[in-house]
Each structure stands twice: as C-alpha cells, then as structure tokens.
Amino acid sequence: MYLRGHLPSEINIYSLKSDFVKTYKSGLRIEAGVKVSYVKSDNRVNYERKVPNGWVPDSRNNHFIYDENINAAYINASKQLKKWTLQGGLRMENTNTKGTQVIDNSSVKRNYVSLFPTAFASYAFNDKNSLTLSVSRRLQRPNYQDLNPFTFFLDSLSYRQGNPYLTPQFSYNYELIHSYNGKLITTLNYSKTTDVISNIINRNRGANNEIIGFLTSDNIASFTNMGLAISAPVKIAKWWNVNLYGNLYRNHYEGTYISNETGSPEVVALDIAFTSFTVNVANSFTIGKGWSAELSGWYRYKTVEQLNLAFPMGQLNFGLAKNNLLKGRMSLRLNARDPFNWQYYRGLTQYGTVDFNLNNRWDNRQYGINITYRFGTQQNQARRRSSATEEEQRRVGSGNG
Numbered sequence: 001m002y003l004r005g006h007l008p009s010e011i012n013i014y015s016l017k018s019d020f021v022k023t024y025k026s027g028l029r030i031e032a033g034v035k036v037s038y039v040k041s042d043n044r045v046n047y048e049r050k051v052p053n054g055w056v057p058d059s060r061n062n063h064f065i066y067d068e069n070i071n072a073a074y075i076n077a078s079k080q081l082k083k084w085t086l087q088g089g090l091r092m093e094n095t096n097t098k099g100t101q102v103i104d105n106s107s108v109k110r111n112y113v114s115l116f117p118t119a120f121a122s123y124a125f126n127d128k129n130s131l132t133l134s135v136s137r138r139l140q141r142p143n144y145q146d147l148n149p150f151t152f153f154l155d156s157l158s159y160r161q162g163n164p165y166l167t168p169q170f171s172y173n174y175e176l177i178h179s180y181n182g183k184l185i186t187t188l189n190y191s192k193t194t195d196v197i198s199n200i201i202n203r204n205r206g207a208n209n210e211i212i213g214f215l216t217s218d219n220i221a222s223f224t225n226m227g228l229a230i231s232a233p234v235k236i237a238k239w240w241n242v243n244l245y246g247n248l249y250r251n252h253y254e255g256t257y258i259s260n261e262t263g264s265p266e267v268v269a270l271d272i273a274f275t276s277f278t279v280n281v282a283n284s285f286t287i288g289k290g291w292s293a294e295l296s297g298w299y300r301y302k303t304v305e306q307l308n309l310a311f312p313m314g315q316l317n318f319g320l321a322k323n324n325l326l327k328g329r330m331s332l333r334l335n336a337r338d339p340f341n342w343q344y345y346r347g348l349t350q351y352g353t354v355d356f357n358l359n360n361r362w363d364n365r366q367y368g369i370n371i372t373y374r375f376g377t378q379q380n381q382a383r384r385r386s387s388a389t390e391e392e393q394r395r396v397g398s399g400n401g
Contacts (some may be wrong), residue, residue, distance in 0.1 A: 002049070002050035003047050003048070003049055003058060003086075003153065003159035004048050004050075004055065005045060005046060005047040005048070005367070006044075006045075006046045007043075007044065007045050007046070008043075009042070009043045009044075009145070009148075009150070010041070010042045011039065011040070011041045011042075011144055011396055012039070012040045012041075012131045013037070013040070013389045013392045013393065014036075014037065014038045014039075014389075015035065015036070015037040015392065016031055016035070016036050016037075016325065017034065017035035017036070017367075017391045018034055018035075018168040019033035020032045026079075026210070027079055027080050028077065028078075028079045028344070029077070029078045029079065030075070030077055031075070031076040031077075031089075032073075032074065032075040032076070033073070033074055033076075033126060033130065033279075034071075034072065034074075034367075035070075035071075035072045035073075035075045036070070036071050036072075037067075037068075037069070037070045037092060037389070037391075037392055038068070038069050038147075039066075039067070039068040039069075039144070039392055040065070040066070040067055040068075041064075041065070041066040041067075041147075041148075042065050042142045043064045043065070043066075043145075043148050043150065043186075044062070044064075045060070045061060045062045045080055045150045045151070045263065046061055046065050047060055048063055048263055048338065048368060050086065050377055055371075057278070058212040058224065058354075060151055061103070062101060062103055062150055063098045063102035063103055064099065064100070064101055064102070064148055064149060064150060064164070065099070065102060065143060066097070066100075066147055066148070066164075066262070067095045067096070067097065067098045067099075067100075068096070068097045068251075069095075069096045069097075070093055070094070070095050070096075071093070072091060072092065072093045072094070074089060074090065074091035074092070074093070075089060075090060076088070076089035076118075077084045077089065078120075078238045078271070081226050083123055083124045083125075084121065084122070084123055085120075085121070085122040085123075085345065086118070086120070086121055086122075087118075087119070087121075087376065088117075088118065088119050089117070089118045089119040089327070090115065090116070090117050090118075090257050091115070091116040091118075092113065092114070092115055092116075093110070093112075093113070093114050093116070093139075093252045094111075094112075094113050094267060095114070096113075097109070097110045097118075098110075099147055099149075099152075100165040100237070101149065105366075108164045108165060109348060110167070113201055114139060114168075114170075115137070115168050116136070116138060116139070117135075117136070117137055118134075118135070118136040118137075119134065119135045119136075120132070120133070120135075121133050121134075126169050126202060128181045129178070129179070129180055130178070130179045131176070131177070131178050131179075132175075132176070132177040132178075132179070133174075133175070133176050133177075134173075134174075134177075134302045135172075135173070135174055135175075135222075136172075136203050137171070137172050137173075138168075138171050138173060138323045139168045139169065139170050139171070139396060140168060140169050140171075140197065141168045142167075142168070142197050143395045143396070144164040144396060145162060145306070145396075146163065146166060146197070146217045146251075146272070146368060146393055147162055147163065147164050147166055148164075149161065149162050149163065149164050150162060151300075154215075155289070156248075157212050157213065158212065158213045158214060158215075159212070159214045159215075159363050160213055160214065160215045161215075162216070162286070163166050163217050165193050166197060166217060166218070166219060167219055168195070168196055169193055169194065169195045169196050169197050169219065170193065170194055171190045171191050171192065171193035171194075172191065172192050173189070173190075173301055174189065174190045174191070174194065175187060175188070175189045176188045176189075183232060183233050183282075184230070184231075184232045185229075185230070185231045185232070185353060186228075186229070186230050187227075187228070187229040187230075188227075188228055188354070189225070189226065189227050189229070190224075190225070190226045191214040191223075191225045191226075192222070192223075192224055192320070193222065193224075193225075194222050195218060195221040195222075196221045196222065196223045196253065196255070196306075197217055197218075198217065198218060198219075198307055199216070199217055199218050199219060199306060199307075200216060200217070200218055200220060200257055201213060201215055201349060201356050202214055202215075202257070202258075202259060202354075203215060203259070203353070203354070212347055217265075218257060219252055220256065220257040220270065221253045221255030221270055221307075221326075222253070222254055222255055223251070223252070223253050224250075224251075224252040224254075225249060225250070225251055225252075226249065226250055227247055227248060227249030227250070228247070228248050228249070229245070229247040229248075230244075230246050230247075231243070231244065231245040231247075231338040232244050233248075238286075239285060239286045239287070239288075240283065240284075240285055241283070241284045242281065242282065242283050242284075243281070243282040243284075243299065244280075244281055245278075245279070245280040245281075246277065246278070246280075247278045247279075248275070248276075248277045249275070249276060249277070249278075250273065250274070250275040250276075250322035251273065251274060251276070251304040251305075252272070252273035252301060252304075253271075253272045253273070253304060253306070253307060254270065254271050254272075254331075255269075255270050256268060256269055256270060257270065257351075258298065259353070262276045267337070268351065270307065271353050272291070272307060273303070273304065274302070274303055274304040274309065276300070276301045276303035276304075277300075277301050277337065278298065278299070278300045278301070279298065279299050280296075280297075280298040281297055281298070282294070282295075282296040283295040283343070290322055290323045290324040290325070291320075291321070291322055292320075292321045292323070293318075293320050293321070294317070294318065294319035294321075294335075295316075295317070295318055295359045296316075296317045296319075297314060297315055297316040297317060298314055298315055299313075300314065302310060305347070306359075307349060307351060308310070308347040308348065308349050308358070309347060309348045309349070309350075310344040310345065310347045311347065311348070313342070313343055313344065313345065313346075314342050314343065314344055315337075315338045315343040315364075316338065316339070316340060316342060317336065317337050317338065318335065318336045318339065319333065319335040319336075320333070320334045320335075321335065322332070322338070326373070328394070329373055329374050329375075330371065330374075331367070331371075331372045332369075332370070332371055333368075333370040333371075333372075334368070334369055334370075335366075335367070335368045335370075336365075336366070336367050336368075337364070337365065337366040338365055338366070339365055339367075341361075341363060341364055341365050343364045344359075344360065344362065344364070345358065345359075345360040345361075346358065346359050352379075388400075399400075
C-alpha cells in the first residue's frame with residue numbers, strides 16, 4: 001500500500017503578564033505578578049492512498065484542535081537577617097485545556113488548579129562557609145505536538161502517535177549546598193517526580209496479525225533522582241587554571257504501561273534504575289603576549305534516561321585566542337568543538353517484550369574563527385528582557401527527551 005500525505009500544523013500563542021517589585025526600608029523585598037496565556041494549535045493530516053485509477057482519501061485522515069488557557073499569579077518575599085538570607089513564595093496556576101478531534105467531534109477537557117510553593121534559606125557561618133537549603137514544587141507540561149493524536153508513519157511496520165490524554169508531570173525538589181570560600185561548592189540533591197512524561201515503544205497487532213511497533217508518550221512512571229555534585233577551581237600553575245565538576249547520581253523509574261500486543265490491554269510493570277556519574281574539566285592556559293588557550297571536555301558514564309539505558313558518551317573541545325591586536329582593538333579566536341566526533345548516542349530499551357537498540361550518530365564537529373574589532377568604547381550593554389511567551393515557545397517542539 002502506498003500513502004502520501006500533507007500534515008500542516010499552526011500554533012498561535014498569546015500572552016500577557018505584569019510584574020510588581022517593592023523594597024521596604026526594613027530590607028523586605030516583595031515581588032508579585034500575574035500572567036495570562038492562550039494557545040491554539042490547529043493540526044490536520046491528509047493522507048491519500050494509491051489505487052489503480054489514482055489517489056483516494058485515506059480513512060486515517062484527521063483534524064485536531066488544541067486550546068489551552070493558563071491563568072497564573074505569584075508572590076515572593078525575601079529578607080536579609082544578619083547571617084541569614086530567607087526567601088519564600090507561592091505560585092498559583094489555573095489551567096483549562098480542550099483537545100478536539102473534529103472529524104468525530106470527540107474531545108478531552110481538563111480544568112485544574114495547582115499550587116507551587118518555594119522556600120530558600122541560607123546561613124553564613126563565617127566569611128568562608130555558608131549553607132543553603134532550597135525546596136520547591138514544579139511542573140513540566142507536555143509539548144503541543146505530543147498531545148496530537150495523529151499517526152505519523154515511519155515505515156510499513158512502525159509509526160509515531162501523540163497522546164491527547166497526557167497530563168503534566170509534577171516534581172518536588174530538595175537541594176542542600178555548602179560553599180567554601182565561594183569556590184568549592186558541594187551539592188546534595190533529591191527530587192521526586194510523578195506522572196513522568198516518557199517516550200515509550202509499544203506494539204500492536206495489524207490487520208494481518210503482524211506486529212506493528214509504535215512510539216508514543218504517556219504518563220507511565222514515577223522518577224526519583226538523588227545525587228552528590230562537587231565543583232571547584234584549581235590553580236595548577238601561574239599560567240594554568242582548571243575548573244572541575246563531578247556529579248555522582250542515581251536515577252530510578254518505576255511504574256506501569258498498557259501493552260496491546262496480545263490483542264487485549266495488558267498491564268506491564270516497569271522498574272529501571274542505575275547509578276552513574278558525570279565529569280567535566282575545563283583547562284585555561286595563559287601563554288603570554290596576548291595568547292591564551294583552552295582545553296575542555298566532559299564524560300558521562302552509562303545511565304538511565306527515561307526508559308532507556310544510555311551508554312557512555314563524551315566530548316573534547318579546543319580553543320586558541322589572541323588579544324591586543326591592532327593596539328587592543330581587535331581579538332582573534334579559533335575553536336574546535338568535538339573534532340573527534342565522540343558525542344553520539346547509543347541506547348538500549350528493554351521492558352516487557354520490547355527489546356530495542358538505538359545507535360544515533362551525527363556529525364557534531366564544529367570549527368570556528370571569530371574576529372572582534374572594537375570601533376569605540378561601549379559604556380552600555382543591552383539588557384535582556386524576558387518574553388511573556390518564552391515558556392509556551394519551548395513547548396512547540398516535539399518530544400520530551
């Protein structure tokens with residue numbers, strides 16, 4: 001069977017926000033604000049099937065409209081009390097969504113209110129030692145295209161399909177940070193996420209009882225992450241400085257998903273955990289006469305990402321710079337990013353009857369030459385202003401990996 005298709009998609013985002021900040025003589029600082037956003041996503045899929053006399057519309061054609069309105073308000077308060085720095089806040093969000101499949105006039109509606117408290121406390125023991133504790137509740141909403149129920153064919157035996165029943169994932173995050181001399185930073189963190197939005201590989205039976213694989217997203221698990229991270233600058237020589245970062249952590253996914261491989265829904269249990277580490281090293285060298293060089297790289301041991309076991313990967317970067325050219329007005333910089341092409345993704349997915357290997361290699365090598373010439377003094381720098389639609393624009397892409 002031959003198919004051809006046209007899949008137009010249009011996403012319109014409207015947002016309005018207002019913020020208020022006031023600092024009192026006592027040192028108390030109050031921040032408050034409101035935000036209203038509206039998103040309309042209009043998606044069509046028009047497939048045509050090849051027949052002897054030409055092309056005819058396919059039965060899988062669809063039209064999906066997603067409307068989302070979020071009304072939010074927040075208030076934060078912060079104050080310095082001798083050796084203490086305290087901050088607390090609360091954000092409330094009212095969410096109203098509706099996903100409609102126009103062809104059969106079916107819809108999924110959701111209306112809910114969520115509260116997101118935050119608390120932060122820092123204590124300075126002396127000039128060199130401080131301890132900071134922070135607690136917060138956050139959410140991550142699904143991308144708009146992941147809510148789209150259309151079928152996107154990858155080949156004759158596999159396809160991708162969105163899920164209009166996806167809900168946001170919520171997390172509680174705890175972090176304890178010790179700082180020594182503002183340089184040696186030690187961080188303990190713990191987070192618990194529920195209704196994790198995960199990409200899953202499932203399988204159905206086709207019209208001829210053949211097994212057809214499909215990729216979709218679902219709220220299938222809870223996720224626990226705990227870790228210990230240390231970062232510090234090290235001066236090895238007068239001309240050689242190193243910034244070191246290491247993170248030892250454990251990821252644990254636990255939950256269930258629905259399999260239709262046998263022809264009827266079947267609950268399959270998931271329990272995937274792994275302990276891993278990441279190391280990042282950045283070297284800077286002062287060569288002299290305006291010359292400097294950089295050598296940086298990172299390595300990540302195999303780990304669990306969503307429901308995949310991701311194998312080790314890393315990257316190495318080089319840089320060379322010359323300043324004070326043309327009486328200090330010009331600088332030259334050469335850089336090479338991942339010249340050995342070590343950054344590529346290999347993964348393994350195993351749960352239920354799914355056994356899937358992924359080897360995703362791309363050419364990540366980049367080489368650059370940057371020349372900067374200053375015509376005059378620049379006293380003022382442009383201030384970056386945040387957009388009211390930044391969060392919504394981040395969700396335009398597909399996938400949550």
